[in-house]
Amino acid sequence: MSRSKTKQIAIYGKGGIGKSTTTSNISAALVQAGYKVMQFGCDPKTDSTNTLRGGEYIPSVLDLLRENSRVDAHQAIFQGFGGIYCVEAGGPQPGVGCAGRGIITAVQLLKQQNIFEELDLDFVIFDVLGDVVCGGFAVPIREGIAEHVFTISSADFMAIYAANNLFRGIQTYSNKGGALLGGVIANSINTDFQREILDDFVTRTRTQVVEYVPRSLTVTQSELQGKTTIEAAPHSEQAQVYRRLARRIAEHSESKVPSPLSQQELRAWSAGWADQLIEIERKAERLAIAS
Amino acid sequence: MTINLKTTEAETREQRLGTIVQWEGGAAQLARDSAFTYGCARGCNNGGRRLCEATTPFSQASVCAETLAVTNATTIQDSVVIQHSPIGCAASQSITCRYSRDLAARRGWEVENPKSMCTNLVENDMVFGGIAALEEAIRAAWERHKPKIILVATSCATGVIGDDVDGVVQRMEAELGVTVVPLICEGFKFKHWSNGWDVIEHGILRRMVRKPTRRQEDLINVIHLGGPDVFTPLLAPMGLRVNLVMGINRLDRLAEMSEATATATMCFVLSYLAAGLEQEFGVPEIKAPLPYGLDATDEWLRDIARVTGRTDSVESVIAGERARIAPELARLRRALAGKKGFVAAGAAFAHGLIADLRELGVEVDSAYSFHHDPSTDSGDPRQDSLGYLVETSGDIPNFTVSPDQHFQVHAALKRAKPDFVICRHSGSTAVLAVRLGIPVLPIFYSNDGLGYEGLLTIGRAILRVLPRRRFCEDVAAHSTFPYQPWWLNQTNPFASI
Helix, strand or coil: CCCCCEEEEEEEECEEEEEEEEEEEEHHHHHHCCCCCCEEECCCCCCCCCCCCCCCCCCCHHHHHHHCCCCCCCHHHHHHHHEEEEEEEEEHHHHHHCCCHHHHHHHHHHHHHCCHHHHCCCCEEEEECCCCCCCCHHHHCCCCCCCEEEEEEEHHHHHHHHHHHHHHHHHHHHCCCCCCEEEEECCCCCCHHHHHHHHHHHHCCCCEEEEEEEHHHHHHHHHHHCCCCCCCCCHEEEEHHHHHHHHHHHHHHEEECCCCCCHHHHHHHHHHHHHHHHHHHHHHHHHHCCC | CCCCCCCCCCHHHHHCCEEEEEEEECCHHHHHHHCCCCCHHHCCCCCCCCCCCCCCCCCCCCCCCHHHHHHHHHHEECCCCCCCCCCCHHHHHHHHHHHHHHHHHHHHHCCCEEEEEEECHHHHHHCCCCCHHHHHHHHHHHHHCCEEEEEECCHHHHHCCEEEEEEEEHHHHHCCEEEEEECCCCCHCCCCCCHHHHHHHHHHHHHCCCCCCCCCCEEEEEEECCCCCHHHHHHHHCCCCCEEEECCCCCHHHHHHHCCEEEEEHHHHHHHHHHHHHHHHHHCCCCCCCCCHHHHHHHHHHHHHHHHCHHHHHHHHHHHHHHHHHHHHHHHHHHHCCEEEEECCCHHHHHHHHHHHHCCCCCEEEEEEEECCCCCCCCHHHHHHHHHHHHHHCCEEEEEECCCCCCCCCHHHHHCCCCCEEECCHHHHHHHHEEECCCCCEEEHHHHHCCCHHHHHHHHHHHHHHHHHHHHHHHHHHHCCCHHHHHCCCCCCCCCC
8 A cells, every 4th residue: 555645634513422432443444454544633622532542541632732841742642453543632621721722732742743645654543523613623624634524413403503513614624635534434323214324415515424433233242342343343244344345445535615605505404304204203103194 | 871880891992982094085074074072063964974984995003902902901099900912912011101101200109110011921821711821910919019919910812711810800900909900902893992991991990999088079080191290280270189090090090080179171082981980979970172273272171161160269260371472472473474274183083183273273174083982971062172272263174083003194194284283192193294204293292282271382392393394304305115106205194006
């Protein structure tokens, strides 16, 4: 494989949607496929890389910065499953300081010390908290950091709103050398209508679904052991899904500027789907009565 | 209009008064279009339009409202001011030290270095919050100086990260037993530096003025910008004691403001405090036109006499003062006849200086106001100082509103071609005028033009600077400006760039 250029990827999504779970499984699958990978958690909770290190928390870049006037970025890099380089940006305790500024500070430190180049990485995957709420959380999609952004979304409307917000952020930076959108990782998709909702959303916003990831008990069981599904249940169907997803991301080369929906369009779109869902429910009830 | 003292944060002037910082046109039009109740209160209905603020591409020379608030907090005696900010925000404190000492000396008070500290916030404080640094600074301030009061000024940095300064202030007051006053002054919130006055006056009103236990019938609060007490000679003959506040303060003087019989101000830009004293403690604000020029000073004194119940003595004071200054005033008018002046100062103060010059027989057809307040906190049309000026002495055809922008001052002076410039502060306008070959009278302590004596003070000072034209022309001959030729010849400060 070519080591000429590190592929930098950012994964965004609404809180609790399964970003860290999915990201860690992508990292694990990539490292198994022979790539050199770094996973960079951008969440003050510092739990992005837990399942890559047996459930263990690692000191964050900002922990080190808080305690030392000079920090060697290597001190913030820990190896996990298959040799994955794990880094956590860290951040302030809830309700104080500025988590966005924290991400800027942490990313800048690694950039200034040429860490990404030095480790000769194939992939750096940024796992970024939630919505693009301020400039700090947009750092991974700004110039010189990630090239490709993937967003994780379920068919839940709030998750789709967050994805649409991310699309707006990407659009903002798209003509300034920022990252472009690779597509949507459809998570917790177990029914046809969930798939249809997301398919409809990506069509309207001119992007694509990279992979449909079903909700699975195997993921929960693996996480309770402090492991990724790739590590804990390598032969499971879910592990195959994650491997397929990782392969698609590895093969992905051309990202695009999305076409986010306006607030008004998004409201109208979700209202339309609400009507359809009621109809689906009624149909199911009628079928149940008839049988 | 109500001042909200329940919150730690003063509402901005832009929000309360509709303050603008960019405008160009005739003073009469600006007065007519301003938001005062000019229309309904004066029997016409063409006032109170929404002012259309102009724009310029630069903001070359201004000052942060935080600096103004912090400077005035620092000059409160027996206090410690803590700037909760990166150290750069505290850069002005060395100048403030000199300023505070000078003010104290001029008032005959003991000259001391003011006490100020800075939390010196760095990157980690931005990420993790600066609250711990603030608590440490407040404890250190108390340990080192045992002040009567501690003032905590916020900054852009702490505003953006949302440091809970109010929470710290409350905790520290409980822990140390000293009054700690937050001054919420993130510079980015304000278009104009004069908001800094409101910030410090808000803090004074909330925490430094005591609940009145009695009325001191002979005490009058006078709010000024600093400098010698020119008020006592006017008001003492009426049996009034002057409680001169702002421009250096003592806590006991601030505390007793609530017991005064009235509050006057030398500039309506500072009238947030006066309006607050009237609203909270029933101390009436003098709303007559400011005492610049003979008639206005007469009316100002009469209004004070009416409000304080001293109408029997006021006419003799007026007559005596007029008679006293008449010979020299006549001499000054003769000496200044045919001269043309240009005024650059802040809003009501600029209006006052123009009135002085016109009283002295000087022509003023161009002026530069650092901001414009279309209203005051009282909303009383008698405080419409620009309207009063236009009504009593005519229009100023070239009236520029701009916060001291070099390139605009250059154009305005090229257009005005004055014999001299009179300006507030000794900064950019003064230097620029000299480099254009125009003699300048910079006014640092702004009480110089007040009342009857002020006319003489200003007139004498102008006569002192006029002979400097030759020197200024020499300076101009050796000066260059960093503008393209087309701007060097430009006479419209708002010509599109």
